[in-house]
Amino acid sequence: MAETLSEQDRRLLRVLQDDARISNQDLAERSGMSASACWRRVRALEEMGLIRRYAAMLDAPMAGLQFHAIAHVMLTRHDHRHVDTFIAEVQKRPEVLDCFATTGEADYHLRVVCADLDAYNRFLEGFLFRLPGIANVRTNLVLKDIKQNTAIPL
Template sequence: MQLEEPDRRLLSILQENGRISNQDLADRAGMSASACWRRVRALEEAGIISDYRALLDPSRAGLNFHAIVHVTLTRHDHGHVDTFIAEVQQRPEVLDCFSTTGEADYHLRVLCVDLDAYNAFLEGFLFRLPGIANVRTNLVLKSIKHTTRLAI
C-alpha cells in the first residue's frame, strides 16, 4: 500500500492517541467520518497499523531495573540461534531483542522489578541456554528518549 498524505495524517494522529474516536480523528484529519473509517481500516488490513495498545510507565508499574544485555553465542549454527530466539521471545522481561553486527550477536532490553529479579533472570534463564559464550550487562541509569512513534 502506498501511503498518501491523508494516511500519513491519520497515522500521526493515531500515534498520538490510539483511543481517539473515529469522528474526532476525522475532524482532526480534515475528512468525513466514513472516509476516515475506510482509510483506517485499509491501513489495518495492509498491516501498517498492526495493533492498538496501552503504554505503561515501567517505574510506576514496579519495574525499576532496566538493562541493556549484550549476548554473544559460541556458535551460529541454526540450532543455537533458533533456540536462543525462541526462548528469548517467550520471556516477559525482554522488551526488545536485536540481532546486530559488532562485538555482541544480540542486544536485549530487559526490565525487571529489581537486581534480585534480574539475577534470577540471568541464572535461571539466560546462563542456562545452550550456546551462550558471553553476557555483558549495561545498566540504564536514565532514559533520555523513548518513543513508539514512527516518523511518518
C-alpha cells in the first residue's frame, strides 16, 4: 500500500492525523487539492481501509481514570480455545486501551486504565484471572505519560 500513496496523499493524511475535524475546504487547501478532489480522495482512502476511523483523544485523569498500567499476560497453553477466548473477552473490556500479542516472556501486553487501584484489582480478580488459560499476569504501573500519539509516520 505504501508504494501507491502519492506525496499529495501523504500530505492529506498527515493533516488529517493532526486534526480530523478540519473542514474539507481547509484540508484541500493544506493538501494542495481542490475541495471536490480532496473529498473524493478521503472517501477512497476510507473505503480502501487506510483510514480506519476518526476519534478524539481524551485526557484519562480528567475523565476520572487515574490508574494506568501495562499488564503482561502469560498463557498456560496456546491452543485455539484459550487464545480465541482471551482475545474475544479482552476486546469487550473498555479498560483495555491496547492489546498486543508479542514475542518474549509475556504472550500479551495490555494497556489498561481504571479509576484507581481498587478498580484495577476488580479488573484482575473479576475478569482477567477468571479467563481460561491464564498462567501469570505481571503489572507495571505507569508513573508518567511521556509520549502518547496516534499518528503514524508517513
